[in-house]
Amino acid sequence: MMAPSRSARGEPGAVATPALPASSGSTATVEVDDLVKVYPGGNRAVDGISFRVDRGEFLGFLGPNGAGKTTTIRILATLLRPTSGRARVAGLDVVASAAEVRRRIGFATQTVTIDQMATGRENLALIGRLHGMSGRDLRTRVDQLLELMTLTDVAGKLAGTYSGGMRRRLDLASALVHQPEVLFLDEPTEGLDPQSRLALWDELLRINRAGTTMVLTTHYMEEADRLCERLAIIDHGTIVVEGTPTALKRSIGADTVSLRLLPIGGAGPGDEVIDLRTVRAEITRRLEGLDTVSAVEETDEGIRLSVRNADEIAPELLRQIDIDGIRVYGLSMVTPSLDDVFLHHTGHRIRAEEADQVISMGW
């Protein structure tokens, strides 16, 4: 049931900081050059973004809410005009040739958008008609999509009666009626339960394998990891770093070591009272000089360190902090996640959540 993850394909991939665009004559399906969007009121939502997407690629934008992902993708979907910069989709300028671009793209918005007072079939048929489809071609295509999204049984019912997962599938289907070259997806699994999320991931990978170029925005690491061939990590309106998920994780070269400085469940009778702040400060002071430690972060229970190779470093670390008054209650080592990559490049996390794949050794 698990969809094959992109990183499992072992792409070597290059890690690139955003490069200056090549001269025109490139055959990329999506080309963005120094895109800027300033909203009235001064909000600089997109602050100079440049990137490429090749035909058939699956590119993801990973970043926290407010990073500029939705704004960027809306510009590419011709719904928003950039303040400056250029964007081309399928070889056409999104501003000058907006109508032509629309014929070649599909767009699934962040919140599911369906006509509740129309049946599933009517929903799809309308979009098809607006793309100039008609007659048997339209009917066949609509039936095909309903089949693909397992909505055939409810096709004649009002979309307002559909469950959340069904609505999302209908919404996705409506973006595919006209077989677009490029599909833009804004947080496609937002609000879905885990099962629906997995099913949708399968679907998106299938669509991509059939030849559609995909551009997706997300703040879910697992989604970015699993679906995207290439990622652009975005924060405060700029691309911080680009590359394949594997390469990005390897490039920061840092494992994470978490030290627990408080006993689990709080101090018990007979334990010394621990002033966490002082202990942290002392440890930080001692470790900051080490060149194997690249970042130090405070946690609720102690301290988290970005290190080059946790296996080798751990004993040295413990030696460094083996002083009176500091007791380490536990140690965990974590291989890097995309959240760690994000932290490394931006200084903060996508969300305040633990990274996955923790190897915990407590004593």
Add this chain to the structure above:
Amino acid sequence: MTTFAAETWYLGLRAWRRFYRVPANPISIVLYPLIQLFVFSQLFKDIVQLPGFGDGGGGDGSYLAYLAPGQITFTVFFAVSWSGSNLLYDYRNGMLDKLRATPVGRYAILAGELVPLFLECMIMGGAILVLSLLLGARIATGVPGAIGVLLLSGAFGVAWAGTSFVPALLTKNEQATGTLSILFFPIAFMSTAFVPVALMPDWLRVVNDWNPITFVIEAMRALMTVGFDWGAIGRALVAIAALGLALHSITLWAFRRLTA
């Protein structure tokens, strides 16, 4: 142009379905005009006794025939008042974005909202005509004239829709849309909806002479009680066109601003 027509048709179909699939809607557009007409005609029926009312009655001196055209325009106000909210609903829930991401022309989206409005106005006009006939009025021009009345009603509704679209697109707020479109209601009273010109004070006469609603009412009234008065019909069409042009040029501007 034909693409625009096709797009408007399909979007209109969608909007129409959205309307009639809520049972309250078709019920209300048939019942409301009936209630309104019945109440007003019975309430004010002796007004035709006033000297100065003249031959304003429907040949048989009944207020009913006199009142019906004004009532039709009143019901148009109600149909129109929620058209702006429908537009806002689509704007808010992302449907407007979804439609704009297709090759559909921007203005077809607006035009699509006007299609069910046209039908609603015709239906309400039809309900009033039917009730009038049942209560004893006669239509001087028969079926063709009745159809003419319905078409005028629909056209007037399409033009008048601007009074709801403009507040909606400018304020992006359903409450404000409703409140602001109500501001236009007094204009209906400053017309010959209820009384002939002869019974109006001077200042009101001036307003009335320039009130597009009066032109529409007089054309309908002629069709119902007199005959095919092409002068009156022509004036009504010009009034509707002028009204529509004035209001919808603002609508288009506001819509462009919203979807830039």
